[in-house]
Amino acid sequence: MRPIAVPDKLEIHLTDVESSICDLLNDCSNDLLEQRGIIVTCRIAGGWVRDKLLGSQSNDIDVALSSMMGLTYAEYLTEFARSKGVETGTIAKIEVNPDQSKHLETATFKIYGLDLDLVNLRSEEYADDSRIPTEVTFGTPVEDALRRDITINALFYNVHTREVEDHTEMGLDDLRHGIIRTPSPPKETFQDDPLRVLRCVRFASRFGFDLVQEVKDAARDLYIQEALVLKVARERVGDEVGKMLKGPNPLRAVQLIHELHLYQSIFNVIPQNAKSALLPELHATSKPASLSASSILDTLASFQAPHLLAPHPLLLSLIADDNATKARLYLASLCLPYFGAFYQDAKKKTHPVVTSVIRDSLKFGVQNHYLDGVPTLFSSLPLLKSAMSEHKTAPLDRIKLGLLLRNKLVHNLVTGNHWTTSLLFSLVTDLVPHYDTSDDKFNMDAASEIVASYNAFVNAITDFELQDQVDSKPLLNGHEIGKAFGVTKVGPWVGKALEDVVVWQLGHPHGSKEECTEWLKSRGSSRYITEDTLQSKPAKRIRTK
Structure with a gap:
């Protein structure tokens, strides 16, 4: 995937609604000065500024206030707006919640149909053993910008001057040149909050930007990787990974995870009883297996595979329009090193280790069918590979094919698994031994033969007109x-x-x-x-x- 197109001239063009909001904020601050002698400067911060400069729209506006708490200003603003005949939504106060990166009280409400969040500019100090600030105080625009994750997210838009402010003096240039760097030295930035390592990966994959070498070196630092395990709640790790999986270029995220040696810190933070079931070679095989599978999936899902490697259109029918299915297949590919590993819980019940990876290391539930769908995909592999092997020797008849497709491990909408995606994932895993990650090449003879066998298998299904009868009910109840x-x-x-x-x-x-x-x-x-x-x-x- 090519990097996102950056406009030749970085400018912010406000919509009519955005212009009205900026006018209202400016007028409200002027009224505060006239009525109460309080000077409050309003700056729109973060993602909205970045996206507008890139020519994209954003419906969430975060306003950073120079000298007033968000709730106090929100109450004055809503009263001022109503005096001007402007309706606003009810103010909601978002309490401090460090686990969700809410380190200061935030006020939020709707105005002109957009979500407006208000919080004061801040400076933060951290302890060595936590990503939660030990002290949060009012800060200057420079201090607020320097505490942010990356320079392109540290830009401000001053609603009074209608100008972009780049207090790191790097953000605009980095946006122009497609660069991901931290406002402060990266090791210091990551020590304060190791989650920023994953945010660097996510934004690099989202925009197709490059990480500067200093960021790469800091991300590979063993101390930082250990801090990612010890200081960051697993829910936050899962949240970042989930956004990568659903982003425009999940393969780029997978590549960076492996390039920066982050795989173990992301996926292998599981209870000891599950970890002890893993073979020692997991550490050696995690990169080629998960990276190969993800690369193969990306090639097949891009609809741009070479003719000899083009899968049957039915196998790609769901991922073309269903981002959740596509994300689930990438997660399954990332977790492929855990295939075939099982552990026993305290009640001696056996579970696949991949279930622990998804539940404990990433804190994913059944949303997007991660927790129920991925283990089911793994369980379907032996069935499908056995059927494929039998079909090569003696073609399966309509009954055997139909029963295979109706098997709950192969096709079960309750767990989000469709027979086409189960077969697609099986194809991906069969191609893994024939793909070289070092030069991004297939062994074409072996790979094309495998793809042809899967396409023939799907053709047999369609010849029997089974593709639309998988969910049909029995004739008799x-x-x-x-x-x-x-x-x-x-x-x-x-x-x-x-x-x-x-x-x-x-x-x-x-x-x-x-x-x-x-x-x-x-x-x-x-x-x-x-x-x-x-x-x-x-x-x-x-x-x-």
């Missing part, structure tokens, strides 16, 4: 099966009958409900119903898939 056998009391025994109905259905794609009923009757009720099954407790819910 539980009560209809009971009626066929003259039984009014249904129970767990119906489950086996439903499975057989699905098998018949797959073998008779044009069969009718009546024909299926007659076939089931011909098998005899004794296959399913005994005195014991009739006495068993009825199922609360009969599965129909």
